[in-house]
Amino acid sequence: MRKINPYVLKSVFADEMRNYLDIKVSHGFQMTSYFYQLKIFDQFCIERGITSPVFTMKDAHAWIQADGDEGDRRYCGRLSIAKNFLTYLNAKNYDVAIPDSVPYKGSDFKPHIYTDDETTRYFNAIDRYYTARAKINSIQFPVMFRLFYCCGTRLNETLGIRLKDLDLKEGIVRLCETKNHKERFIVLGDDLLELMIAYADKYFYQLDGDDFIFNSRIGSRYSKDRIYTIHRETLQYAGIPYLGDKEGPRIHDWRHTFAVRSFKRMIDSGMDMYTSLPILSTYLGHKSIYDTEKYLRLTMSIYPYIEEKCRCQMEYVFGIVERGDFR
Template sequence: MKLSGINAYLIEQYLAYKRNIGYTLSSTSNFKIFDNFTVKNGATSVGLTKELAEKWKEKRPNESDVTRYKRVNDIANFCIYLNQLGYQTYIPRLPKNYKSTFTPYIFSKEELASFFSACDTIKVHDKSNMKYILPVVFRIIYGCGLRINEAMSLKNKDVNLEEGYIIVRETKNGGDRILPLSDSLITICSQYKNILLLSNESEGYFFIQKNGNRYASDTVYKWFRKVLWKAGISHGGKGMGPRVHDLRHSFSVHSLAEMSRKGMDLYYTLPILSKYLGHQSLEATDKYVRLTSDMYPELIQDVNKLSSYLFPEVKQNETD
């Protein structure tokens, strides 16, 4: 991909950064389109002015809502990156009329028990660290509601087993998060650490290959499919799930249901869950209210009262 605009070098740097932290970036065409856009419009400063951001956001002839949303979202994330580097740039707002129709797969507690049992017993080549990682990585993704890249980016310094918390750094929406570990997670992480991380270099990755590098998210996903098969949980095919990310969705729904069962006021707990997950807004967390009401009908009355009060109309689902 040859780039020639004012942002060319920084786009290449941004894409390299994303790949280094585990994103596959199967398509980078939006960045080429953006580069051509800045050249065509005579941009002379890094990033976007408000005028150019609004122009970039405009819907193009014959462009679907999904394509438009992804095009704007890619460059919005790039502009966030530029701001973090110290460049002042306007961040284009995401289109409000895009609504994803994707429904996450929510694991039942019984399915999770079978899944984690399969993680513990699946056959892995003796020379691979994956045999030690599988029993831990999916439990920590579910137990802490992590995105897969957040889990794979954890370093030894981020996992404090003595005080029982992890620090999730450089998250998708910016900022760090400190998340507590349950007693069972502390136990299994300690067992893993004692076997594989005896040197305990603070800057080393917590989930490491034999050569010390972090595992790519794609590699973890391939093992996820194998574990699903062993656990007897059917997969709907490409794009249908379950996906690794559905462990995070399941954590959110199960947490919300448990809080409701304990009589906690969802008006106050939703913002806490939103911050815990690293969402930028409550609207992104609201979908879990709806999923919880679908899975746990006994909670639907309280959930609907809260949902209608907080979010009378949600026109956009944010990608979490």
């Protein structure tokens, strides 16, 4: 199976990029996000025709121009990692210009919460997905996309699951490639566990412990772009309008849907906010309940009766400030 190979970096800064990656990994950071962001910078330098280890102000100005397909968060992430790398080069006395930071601006964007009807149509479509070139997709994608919906996993977390991370006897999955670099565990419901076991019986005998469980027909880990394409095709087959990259519905909106429905179930079962909020915060892998309270506010906006139950508690704990940063 193909692993991340820093030696595919080819620009004049490639050796220093590898040194920088080694330093980040030695300090406990995941290589994945840093590597792919630096790979973009590496390709940029090649396309700019930079053949000596000099990065000019003109280069810096060209680098900070936004790609029309980039969201705000991805744009700021790309600039941030490259700026840190250039700062590293500057400390080693390279002649490099360091671009100014571009602060991330929160928005009033609200994620798409899939309705029951949309959910049914979507998974009817994904369950019918089939290609003659990759027959395993017909059992692979129903499992993958149900992890987004049933467990609230992020795309990168899901694509990063290795065979050794699964405990099918207990129905537990370890997530290692997490946003906050802290592994966590998710529990599979009975139906999803049954699907995972069926998938395992047909495919896992080919894998070693370090292999990713979701791989393309050529044995490589799926790219995010490939899964985005499958998602958009599924929306079309399900008759759910796709409004664009920033409008969705997005894959990540399954995570938001999971959070909202989980809150609703807990509140409906009689749990109060003080109990339900830390549980969901831990399960989602948030650093604190302050990262999770936006989901409770979103749930309250969709279900007014929950707002009546929780409004006083929310204002007591968090105040009345609205937040719009959904991750």
